[in-house]
Every structure is written in C-alpha cells, then in structure tokens.
Amino acid sequence: MTTHTQALTRLEAIPQAGSLGARVKGIDLAAPLSDYTLAELRQLFLAHLVLVFPGQGHLTPAQHVAFAERWGELQRTDAKGVEGQSELVKLATGGPKKPADPDMPETQKLARADIWHSDQSFEATPPVGSFLLARMLPPRGGDTMFANQYLAYETLSAPIRAMLDGLRAVHSGDGFFRAIGRDPAGAPVNIHPVVRTHPETGRRALFVNRIWTRRIDGLSDAESSMLLDFLYDHAAQPEFTFRHKWTEGDLLMWDNRCTLHYAINDYGNETRVMHRATVLGDKPYFL
DSSP: OHHHHHHTSOOEEEEOSSSSOEEEESOOTTSOOOHHHHHHHHHHHHHHSEEEEOSOTTOOHHHHHHHHHTTSOBOOOSSOOBTTBTTEEEEEEESSOOOOOTTOOHHHHHOSSSSOBOTTTTSSSOOSEEEEEEEEOOSSOOOEEEEEHHHHHHTSOHHHHHHHTTOEEEEEOHHHHHHTTOOGGGSOEEEEESEEEOTTTOOEEEOOOTTTEEEETTSOHHHHHHHHHHHHHHHTOGGGEEEEOOOTTOEEEEETTSEEEEEOOOOTTOEEEEEEEEEOOOOOOOO
C-alpha cells in the first residue's frame, strides 16, 4: 500500500543553483522503487543533470548497487569492490601527502579529480553517470562542483558553434593507466565529437576536458592548444556551475554526458571516503 501511494505522489525536487542541480526529498533509496517513481526520477535527472539524495547513509553496499542498476549496466572493478560488490568502488582520499615526483609525466600529473573533467571520456563508450555516496567526510572542505555543458555550448556565438560542430577530439587514458600502475601503451585512445548530442534529450553539449582530451583532430598543435584552452576556460564559468557541500549520507548522481565536475582538494591530511557506482554508456555522436 505504501509503495502504491508513493508511486502516485510526485517527488519534491528543490533546485540548488540557477544552472543545474536539484535536491530530491521524500525518498528512501533502500526501498524498492516502482517503475513510475523511476520514470519520474529520470525526468528530474534529465532536467537538472545532478540529483542530490540526502539521508541515504543507511544504504548497504548491495542496496547502493541495486539502485544504480536500475539506470543501466554497471561498470565492474578489477578489485574486490566493497563488501563483495564488484560494481562499487571505494574512493579514499586525503591523508599524508607524498613528495611530488619531478619526473612524473605530464599526463599522469593531470590524472586527478581536482581538475574539471568528465569521467573516463577516453573510453569508446564513456559512462552515462555515477552514483556517489558520502561515507566519511573531513570536518571542513571536500565540496564537489559541477558545470552544465549544455549552457557552455549554447552560450557560444553562432560562428564558433558552427566551427565546433564539425570537429572531433582525441581522448587518451594514458595518464590514468600511469596513475594506477599499468602500462600506458595499453590505455584506450578514442576520438569523439567536440560537441556531442545527448541521446535522451537531443540537446548539444561541449564534450572536451582538460584531463583526458589531448588534441583536436586535424588541427595543428598550436591551433588545437589555443582552441582547447579557450573551451576549458569557457566550460567552467561560474554561471554554469553548482557547488555541493557534502553531508555524510548524501548520494549524488550526475549526467556524465553533459556535465563536468571538480572535486575540491582543500582538506589537507583529513580523510574523505566515498563509494561510487558507475553506469556504462554508449558511443558519443553529433547530430
């Protein structure tokens, strides 16, 4: 009876910023979700790009995975995962800092969360999005920022949009492979449109980022660097962003196809522990 009543009641979504982000109230993600509620959540997700679900700290790893699985096939980790859930990754950051390695390759230096990026854009089919649950937070700091890449594209002038619409960019995972101790020669390298069409909304979004994008295909190095630097700066303008201040038990999901994000590393030696599930995506295209 409760499930039926929930299915007939619209969820309350409170916008968190002018450009993207909404807090969803009145839902327990540990409970089975009706198809009606899931469809309603999908519409909120497509409209707001980032959804915040407060008070979900009671979720078990299995329940976290079960909710994420309702959105698509999940990425599996080579490691043992969290409590036997191979689809769930533990992200523990902070603690004592290691001395900087002066010989570290530049691409490895970029492979970090505190630079604007979309996740794993170097894959042939980058993720749809992630489901990140705050398990342990520092006493201060550790916010995450998101940037709306629909707006980043739509606010460009018509001539610049027309130029970008025909371009493609090379994305490489060599820095990621170096960071995790794997041979960078085996890292994925893929070419994606600089502007991608969202497969569900039909809207266009910028799809380049400073961590994984290496160059624009067909341009000289100088031309590519100049254009990419302009796009990186434009894509993260404050007017396009939402900054989330975490509370333990918050679960966030974001659309990796039309947002960038930035994990602010301002908590020193304190510890920050998050659990993340990631939904597999499809090949970016432009129409």
